[in-house]
Structure formats: C-alpha cells, structure tokens
Amino acid sequence: MPSPTVELAAPTISQKDMDLLVHADHWDPFSVLGPHETTIAGAKGIVVRAFLPEAKEAFLLDLKQGEPGERIPLTRVHPDGLFECFLADHTVDSPYRLAVEDHEGYSWDFVDPYRFGVVLTDFDLHLLGEGTHYKSYEKLGAHLRTHEGFQGVHFAVWAPNAMRVSVVGNFNHWDGRRHAMRNRGPSGIWEIFIPDLSEGEVYKFEIKSRFNSYLVEKADPYGFFSEVRPKTASVVWDITDFEWHDDEWMANRARTQALDAPISVYECHLGSWKRDVEKGNAFLTYRELADELVEYLKPMGFTHVELMPVTEHPFDGSWGYQPVGYFAPTSRHGTPDDFAYFVDTLHRAGIGIILDWVPAHFPRDIHGLGYFDGTHLYEHEDPRLGEHRDWGTKIFNYGRPEVRTFLLGSALFWLERYHIDGIRVDAVASMLYLDYSRNPGEWIPNRYGGNENLEAIDFLKKLNEVCHHYHPGVLTIAEESTSWSGVSKPTYLGGLGFSLKWNMGWMNDTLVYISKDPVYRKYEHGVLTFSLIYAFSENFLLPLSHDEVVHGKGSLLDKMPGDLWRKFANLRALYGYMYGHPGKKLLFMGDEIAQWREWRHDESLDWHLLQWESHQGVQKLVADLNALHRSEPALHQVDFDWQGFEWLELHDWENSVIAFLRRARDHADSIVVVCNFTPVPRENYRVGVPTGGYYREIMNTDSTIYGGSNVGVEGGCWARPEPHAGRSHHLNLRLPPLGVLYLKPSTGPESK
Numbered sequence: 001m002p003s004p005t006v007e008l009a010a011p012t013i014s015q016k017d018m019d020l021l022v023h024a025d026h027w028d029p030f031s032v033l034g035p036h037e038t039t040i041a042g043a044k045g046i047v048v049r050a051f052l053p054e055a056k057e058a059f060l061l062d063l064k065q066g067e068p069g070e071r072i073p074l075t076r077v078h079p080d081g082l083f084e085c086f087l088a089d090h091t092v093d094s095p096y097r098l099a100v101e102d103h104e105g106y107s108w109d110f111v112d113p114y115r116f117g118v119v120l121t122d123f124d125l126h127l128l129g130e131g132t133h134y135k136s137y138e139k140l141g142a143h144l145r146t147h148e149g150f151q152g153v154h155f156a157v158w159a160p161n162a163m164r165v166s167v168v169g170n171f172n173h174w175d176g177r178r179h180a181m182r183n184r185g186p187s188g189i190w191e192i193f194i195p196d197l198s199e200g201e202v203y204k205f206e207i208k209s210r211f212n213s214y215l216v217e218k219a220d221p222y223g224f225f226s227e228v229r230p231k232t233a234s235v236v237w238d239i240t241d242f243e244w245h246d247d248e249w250m251a252n253r254a255r256t257q258a259l260d261a262p263i264s265v266y267e268c269h270l271g272s273w274k275r276d277v278e279k280g281n282a283f284l285t286y287r288e289l290a291d292e293l294v295e296y297l298k299p300m301g302f303t304h305v306e307l308m309p310v311t312e313h314p315f316d317g318s319w320g321y322q323p324v325g326y327f328a329p330t331s332r333h334g335t336p337d338d339f340a341y342f343v344d345t346l347h348r349a350g351i352g353i354i355l356d357w358v359p360a361h362f363p364r365d366i367h368g369l370g371y372f373d374g375t376h377l378y379e380h381e382d383p384r385l386g387e388h389r390d391w392g393t394k395i396f397n398y399g400r401p402e403v404r405t406f407l408l409g410s411a412l413f414w415l416e417r418y419h420i421d422g423i424r425v426d427a428v429a430s431m432l433y434l435d436y437s438r439n440p441g442e443w444i445p446n447r448y449g450g451n452e453n454l455e456a457i458d459f460l461k462k463l464n465e466v467c468h469h470y471h472p473g474v475l476t477i478a479e480e481s482t483s484w485s486g487v488s489k490p491t492y493l494g495g496l497g498f499s500l501k502w503n504m505g506w507m508n509d510t511l512v513y514i515s516k517d518p519v520y521r522k523y524e525h526g527v528l529t530f531s532l533i534y535a536f537s538e539n540f541l542l543p544l545s546h547d548e549v550v551h552g553k554g555s556l557l558d559k560m561p562g563d564l565w566r567k568f569a570n571l572r573a574l575y576g577y578m579y580g581h582p583g584k585k586l587l588f589m590g591d592e593i594a595q596w597r598e599w600r601h602d603e604s605l606d607w608h609l610l611q612w613e614s615h616q617g618v619q620k621l622v623a624d625l626n627a628l629h630r631s632e633p634a635l636h637q638v639d640f641d642w643q644g645f646e647w648l649e650l651h652d653w654e655n656s657v658i659a660f661l662r663r664a665r666d667h668a669d670s671i672v673v674v675c676n677f678t679p680v681p682r683e684n685y686r687v688g689v690p691t692g693g694y695y696r697e698i699m700n701t702d703s704t705i706y707g708g709s710n711v712g713v714e715g716g717c718w719a720r721p722e723p724h725a726g727r728s729h730h731l732n733l734r735l736p737p738l739g740v741l742y743l744k745p746s747t748g749p750e751s752k
Contacts, residue, residue, distance in 0.1 A: 011077040012038065012047050012084060021051055022080040022177065024208065027163050029180040034114025035092040045088035048096065050074065050112060051177060053081035055100040060085055061109060063095035071099070111150055111195040113179060118191065119147060119154045125187040128158070131401030134466055135416075136409035137327055140189070141222030142236045144199060152195035153236050155181065155203070157220065158402055159373035160188025163210045167192060168217065169203035169233070176206035188402070201236040202227060204367070209374020216374075219324060219367045221406065226312045228331045232324075232367040235331075239417055242340040246347035246419060253421060254473025256303075257352065259499070259539060260665065262629050262636040263475075263584040265354060266302040266592075267545055268293070269319060270310065270333060273589055275604040286329075286338035290345035297351055300619075301626030304352040306424060306586065308546065310339070311358065314365050319546070319601055321358055321426060322393060324368035326410040329418075343419050352421040354475060355414055359407045359463075360427040361393035370394050378403055384444050388430065390437050398431075399455035407459070408466055415471045422475030422499070423467070429481045431456040457496070464497030475499045477541060488539035503540035503583055506531040511548065514574050517561045518656065518678045518738070525653035528677070531581070532645070539640045540583040544591055549599045557594045566679055568594065568614050569708060569738035572621055572701040573677060576740025579625040580662065580673035582639045587622065594618040617707030628699060628742065633664035634671045648672065648687050649725065655680075657735065659687045671698070672743040674735060681711045682735035688727035692719045695731055695743040702736030711736035716749055 011018070013032055020026035021033070035046045052058050058076075061069035074083035087094070092115075099109035120139055127133035128140070140156045147154060155167045165181045171194075172178035181190035204217040219226065223234030249256075257263065270289055276282045284292070293305065310333075312325025320330070329339035343353055362378070364370050369378040379394035380386030386395050397403050414420040430436045435443040435451045446454050464476050478487050478496065481504040489495025513521060513528045521528075549555050560570035571594055579585060590605045594615045597606065609615040629635050638644025649659035656677040663670045672689060676682055689695070696716040702708030713733055724730035731743065 012040070012086070013049060013077065013082075018078045018082055021180075022053075022078055022082060024164060024166065024177040024180065026180060028183055029164075030114060030182045034112055035090075035094070035096075037092055038086070040086050043086075043088040045086055046090045046092055046094065047084055047086045048074075048112070049082065049084040050098055050114070051082050052098070052100055053175065053177060054102050054173070055081055055083070056103045057101045058083045059099040060087075061097040061099055062087065062090075063097065064090065069097065074098075111152075113152075113192060113194045116148055116150075116193045116195075118182065118184070119145075119193055120156060120184065120189065120191055125184055125189060128189065128405055129187050129401060131404040131408075133405055134408055134412055134470065136405045137222055137413045137417075141220055141224065141327065142203065142234065144236065144238045145193075147193045147195075150195040152193055153197040153201065154191065154193045155205075155220075156189055156191040157181075157205050157222075158187075158189050159205070159207050159377070161210055161375040161377070162190065162207045162373045163213070164208045165190040166206045167194065167203055168206045169201055171197060171201060171203075176208075197236065199236055199238050202233045203236065204233050207373050211374045214371075214374035216371075217367065218372060221369060221372075221378075222327050222409075223325060224328055225336050226325050226328050226331050229314050229316075232314065232365075234325075234328075237336050239336050239340075242337050242344075244340070244344055244419065246344050249347035249350065249352075250419060253352070257421060257473055257475055259640065260637045262303060263541070264302050264626050264629050265304045265306045265541070265584070265586040266297060266300070267306045267308065267543075267586055267588045269308040269546065269589065269599075269601060271316065272599070272601050272603060273605060274607070277604070281603070283332050286334040286342040289333065290342040294345060294349040294351065298349055300592065300623045301630060302351070303626075303630070304354055304421070305346065306354040307356060309356045309358055309426075314363070314368075316601060318363070320356065322361075322363035322391070323358055324363065324365055326406070327413050340418060347419065354422040354424050354477065355420045356426055357411060357414070357423040358426045359396060359410075359459075360425075360431050361388045361391060361395055363393055378406070382444065384438075384442055385434070388437075397455075398453070398459040404459055404462070408463060411463055411467060412470060415467060415474055420474075422477060424477040424479060425460070425463075425498070426479055428460070428478045428487070429484070431460065432480070432482070432484055460496050460498075461491045465491055468497070478502065480504075485537075499539060500541045500584060501538045502543045502545075502586075503531070503535075503538075504543070505534070506540070506581070506583070507543055507545075507548065510574070510577070511559065514570060514677075515559045515561060518566075521656045521677050522653045525656065529650060529658065532647070535582050535645070536640055536642055541586055542578055542581060542583040543586040544578070544588060545586060546588045546599055549588060549590070549595075553598070555595045555598055556591050557596055558598075562679070564614075566738060568618065569679070569702065571618060572706055572708065573675065573738045573740050575618075575621060575625060576699065576701040576742075577673075577675050579629055579635065580660070580671075580675075580740065580742065582645050582662070584636075584639060585629065592619055592622040614707045617705065621701060621706040624699065632669065632671060632698075632744070634662045634669045634744075637665045638663060646690075648689065648727075649674075655682060655685075657682065657685065661690070670745060672731070672741075672745075674733060674741045674743070676735040676737065676739055679737045681737050682733070685733045685735045686724050686730045687733060688723070688725035688730045689719050690727050690729070691745060692721055692729045693745045694718050694747065694749060696746045696749070697741060698744050699742035700736060700739060702739035708736065708739065711739065712741060713743070716743065716746075719745075
C-alpha cells in the first residue's frame with residue numbers, strides 16, 4: 001500500500017535553521033534533522049529532513065510495509081543539499097532509510113543517524129560530571145554497539161564550550177556539516193550513533209567553539225587506537241574481542257606482587273630495545289617483542305618489565321612522555337589486539353608489566369587535549385598554573401571533575417582492559433609543588449599561602465584509592481624526587497597511597513660515589529652510607545633508569561672510573577651493592593649488557609657487545625643476582641623495615657669497605673653482604689657477625705665467570721668464635737678488589 005504523502009508547499013524548516021545547518025553552526029541538529037512529528041494540511045505524520053550535500057537527488061525508502069520499501073523523492077529545500085519530505089500516518093518510530101544519487105551517477109542507501117535516540121543516560125551524565133564515573137572509557141569515545149536494533153558506532157566527547165561538534169572521517173569526506181552531534185545540555189557532552197560504521201574507521205572530532213568561532217579537528221581523547229604517526233586521527237577499535245589466557249597469572253598476582261615478594265624490574269623502551277635491521281631499522285611489532293622479550297627475560301630472571309609510555313604520542317623523541325592518547329597503545333608496534341597479545345604472552349611466562357603513565361602534563365599538539373573546545377578545558381588557563389616551561393607542555397586542571405574522570409578512567413582502563421599489573425606515575429614532584437621549577441612571581445600559592453598543589457595531592461590520593469580498590473594487588477609507583485613525607489603510606493594514615501616510591505636519593509648518591517676514582521672514595525664514604533638513614537621511611541624501589549644514561553650523562557659503564565678492567569669491576573660492584581641494599585630493583589635495558597654508549601631512542605641496543613666475554617660476564621652477573629634475589633628470602637622479604645637490615649661495618653672509610661646483614665622475616669635466613677670499593681684486595685679482613693657456623697659464598701662479583709680476578713674466600717669460611725665490633729663472632733675474609741661478596745650461614749661447606 002503506497003504511503004500517503006502530502007506535497008510540501010514550502011519548507012517546514014526556518015531559514016535561520018537552514019542557514020545554521022548548511023554552515024555547520026547549529027548547536028542542536030537533532031532538533032531539525034531526522035524524523036519529527038507534525039501536522040500539515042490537517043494530516044498528522046512526520047517530516048523527515050536530511051542534509052546531503054553530495055546528493056544530486058535524494059529519496060526516502062519507506063519501510064513501514066517492509067522491504068524493499070517505497071521510494072519517495074525528497075524535496076531539496078536548500079541548494080547546498082538540505083532535503084525533506086512529509087509522511088502522513090507515520091510516527092518517529094516508523095522505519096525508513098535514505099538513498100542518494102550523486103552528480104557522478106553513483107547511488108547508495110543508508111540508515112539515517114538522526115533517527116536514533118540518545119545512548120548515554122542521565123545517570124551517566126551525572127557521574128561523568130561529578131568525576132565519579134571510574135569507567136568513563138565505556139561511555140565516552142567511540143564504541144561499536146547495537147542501538148535500537150542497528151549495529152554501528154556510538155561517538156561521545158566532552159566539549160562544553162563548543163557551539164557545534166561533528167564526527168568527521170573518510171566515511172563523510174571529512175565534512176563537518178554531515179554528522180553534527182547531539183548536545184546533552186549542561187553536561188557539555190556531545191554524542192551521536194552512526195549506523196553501519198565498523199572497526200577500522202578513521203575519525204576525528206571537528207569542534208567549532210562559541211569563542212571567536214575557533215574551528216579545530218581533534219583526535220578522540222578516549223580513542224582506543226590511532227593512525228601511525230605522523231598521521232593523527234583516531235581509529236575505531238573493538239578492544240573487547242581479544243581472548244585472554246593469563247588466568248593463572250591474574251589469580252596469583254596479588255601474592256606475586258606483595259611488598260615482601262621479590263620485585264626486579266627491567267625498564268624497557270619498546271622502540272629501541274631491538275630494531276629490525278633487515279627492514280630498514282623498523283620497529284618490531286608487539287607480537288615480535290612479546291616472543292623475543294620472553295625468550296630473553298626468562299633466563300635473565302627479571303620479575304617485571306616496566307614499559308616507558310606506550311600511550312600514543314606524536315613525537316618519537318619524547319619517548320612517550322608527551323602523550324595524546326591516554327587510552328591507546330601506540331600504533332607504532334601494531335593494533336590494540338597486538339598489545340593485548342604482548343601482555344598476555346608475558347603473563348603466561350610469569351612476567352609482570354608495569355606501565356609508565358603520565359598525568360603530570362600533556363603536549364601542545366593541535367590535535368591533542370590543549371585548548372580543546374576553544375577554551376582551556378583540560379589545562380589551567382593561567383600559565384602560572386597551566387604550563388611546564390621546562391618541557392613546553394600543559395598541566396592538567398586536577399580540580400575539574402571531568403578532568404579527574406578522564407585521568408582516573410585512563411589509569412583504571414589499562415589495569416582493567418589490558419591486565420596491566422601496575423602504573424609508574426611520572427614526574428610526581430612536578431604535580432605536588434606549585435612552585436616546581438618556577439622562580440618567585442611565576443607561581444600562585446594555594447589558599448593557605450603554601451606551595452603545595454592541593455588539588456593534585458587530592459587527585460593522587462584518589463588515584464591510589466580507586467586503583468587498589470578495583471584492582472587489589474596492582475602496584476602504583478611514584479617517581480618522586482623530593483622529601484615529601486608519606487608517598488608510599490596509605491591515605492588513611494595521611495599518605496599519598498602509592499605502593500612504592502623511586503629512591504632517587506639512593507640513585508644520585510650512589511652514582512656520585514661510584515663515579516669517583518677509588519682513591520677519593522674514602523672522602524665520600526658518608527655519601528655511600530647516607531641512604532640507610534632514610535631507607536625505611538618509604539617503600540623504596542632502587543632505580544637505575546633511562547634518565548641516568550641520556551643527555552650527555554654517559555652510560556653506566558662509561559661513568560665508571562679507571563681502565564677497562566676497573567670500569568667493568570666497578571659496574572659489577574655497583575650491581576652487587578644494589579641487589580644487597582634494601583628495596584626493590586630496577587635496571588634500564590642495556591645496563592645488563594654493559595652498554596658503552598648512551599641510550600638512543602631511535603636505534604637498537606648494542607647487542608653485538610655480547611661477543612666479548614666482559615659484557616657476557618656482566619649479563620650473567622645480573623641474571624645470577626636476579627636468581628638470588630628471587631630465591632633468597634633475606635634479599636627481598638623485609639625491604640622496608642629495620643628488622644631486615646643490620647650494619648656490620650659502617651665506618652671503614654679508610655678502606656672504602658662496608659658490610660651489612662640482610663634478614664628474612666622470621667630471621668631464620670640471613671645473608672652477609674661485604675663491599676670493597678677499592679681495587680686493592682683486602683687480606684684477613686675481619687667482619688663481626690652475630691652467629692657462628694660456616695658462611696658459604698653464594699655470590700662474588702669478582703668471579704672469573706663474570707670477568708673478574710677470582711679473589712674471594714674460595715667457597716666460604718667458618719666464623720671464628722672471637723668477638724669483633726661488638727659481635728660474638730667474626731669472619732676473616734679475603735675481599736676481592738672492586739668486588740662484593742654475599743655469604744650465607746649454613747651447616748658446612750657442602751651445604752647448598
């Protein structure tokens with residue numbers, strides 16, 4: 001039965017609305033486009049309007065009586081491509097499609113996106129607006145879904161100061177007039193469901209601001225995938241399809257990552273760990289990296305990999321620390337599914353993954369978060385609050401609920417959707433202090449007149465609370481370089497709530513000491529021992545990170561004084577001391593093979609160095625130290641309390657020797673660590689110990705298998721029942737030059 005139609009004597013839309021639509025200035029396109037109930041010439045029905053600028057002719061396929069539908073011509077009411085028709089006895093729920101024939105003779109039909117209702121509920125908008133929607137990534141961004149019986153993509157973005165927001169992409173020829181979004185009122189959120197779009201569609205949001213008609217195309221802040229740089233558009237992706245196989249790891253993770261567990265982290269930049277030389281120095285894919293890292297790290301014994309940021313970033317030279325895609329693993333190495341494979345593969349091999357995460361600042365790139373809707377939306381407007389001049393970046397406005405929603409959602413997203421085991425928060429000090437790297441007059445005090453950033457402090461506390469609440473057992477780690485108190489204390493005790501804090505003081509002091517010629521080290525003895533004054537004030541992780549091998553600082557091996565033999569011996573002694581010292585461990589990639597040159601982000605590590613025994617020796621030492629760290633409770637169970645540590649020799653500055661005892665939780669296991677930081681073997685060196693028995697040598701960094709001279713105690717020695725340094729027994733040792741000994745009490749030389 002033909003649809004009753006009424007010939008339109010004149011357009012049913014005002015000239016003002018027409019002009020706003022065709023010039024892409026209409027803030028509420030859903031009020032005029034799509035189906036709308038009306039009465040014309042006494043007939044009740046709907047008027048359907050569509051803006052189709054590419055159409056020579058346009059038609060409505062009336063499906064009220066079923067397929068294939070009656071083909072009804074649409075009337076052009078504006079020369080730029082605005083069409084409409086009236087259908088009597090129809091409602092806004094009546095089914096229809098639109099059909100177009102363009103000027104080149106091509107024709108197609110499609111479902112009108114303006115016929116669909118809202119997707120986001122009022123409750124969603126409320127939670128997003130108050131900053132408590134901790135899964136905001138499920139609502140904002142681009143999501144493949146079925147809506148009102150149709151499959152397509154739902155787009156949503158927060159842009160409260162926009163006059164108009166449109167989704168643009170290849171599917172609409174990047175024409176901002178075509179898919180203008182629905183404004184959800186005071187929430188500042190815009191949304192639209194576009195049927196028949198699928199995974200892989202490239203898109204951006206075209207935003208026209210209320211202020212000075214500022215017009216810009218922005219990548220999706222919540223986008224799950226991006227084009228490979230230098231392209232900057234977001235890509236629709238279904239991140240729920242990947243089939244995980246890491247159930248065993250996830251079930252045991254809380255125990256594996258407990259504070260009394262061994263944690264030894266390999267910091268890795270995926271873009272330069274290895275390159276594919278045969279493909280022109282190309283990046284390895286996530287899948288290639290997964291398989292090769294497992295093959296390498298399993299025998300090396302690291303418990304975790306810490307990834308320098310894989311969040312999408314436009315500039316390789318930022319190393320990922322200036323991200324624009326807080327929900328997108330960089331496309332340099334593959335798709336989101338490839339990254340999920342990377343995580344899954346490492347988990348199945350028993351290796352955890354920590355992700356460097358950057359809530360302290362973001363770059364100025366035009367497609368990013370800065371000046372997002374023609375206003376300072378994500379950042380502070382005042383440069384005294386909103387700019388990091390050192391880095392040329394913008395600072396988040398942590399007091400704005402929607403910004404907190406964005407950042408908290410990002411952190412939880414990686415933990416939830418990609419099974420990440422922890423986040424290391426970059427540049428925490430720059431967040432805590434309003435006067436960070438600023439001169440007087442360049443910052444604004446807080447409401448109490450102080451320099452603490454109260455909003456950032458509150459945000460960091462909330463970050464740790466929600467991460468640990470929703471994902472018990474994950475690690476949150478602060479890179480915090482000041483003496484701020486309680487960084488790793490629970491928030492209910494007044495702390496910031498992090499699991500661990502990087503011990504930057506230990507790192508700085510140790511490198512200052514070890515880089516001195518041994519003849520001068522006795523004058524720096526206090527620098528070496530100072531860390532134990534505060535070692536148990538926080539849950540510390542000892543970092544020898546990428547920051548120590550860039551910008552002219554030289555590699556760790558290159559920092560070592562002396563000739564070739566002494567450089568390698570010093571480096572081995574540094575690692576021996578580090579693994580004996582209280583605290584979890586972190587080494588940057590390349591340190592374990594004694595890289596000669598500084599790290600370069602655009603080149604592979606110098607794996608060819610392993611053809612030489614000296615480099616092989618350092619690599620084997622790190623593997624053996626990791627093995628001891630994991631197998632010996634005394635080296636990891638009590639990292640954060642005096643009960644796990646005792647000085648045995650603290651004051652021998654003249655010989656640059658220190659000795660200490662590490663204890664397990666029940667004191668049943670202990671290990672003596674003796675460090676000689678001079679190139680002189682020490683004969684008959686006495687170290688007082690609290691108990692008698694045989695002390696077996698379980699580590700000697702001067703062993704020939706590591707490239708040393710094999711000076712030591714030849715497997716172990718008996719404690720002599722003669723008091724020394726206030727203890728009932730002592731060991732008479734032969735200390736290796738520039739060497740570290742680990743000695744474990746046992747029942748005799750044959751003990752294992």
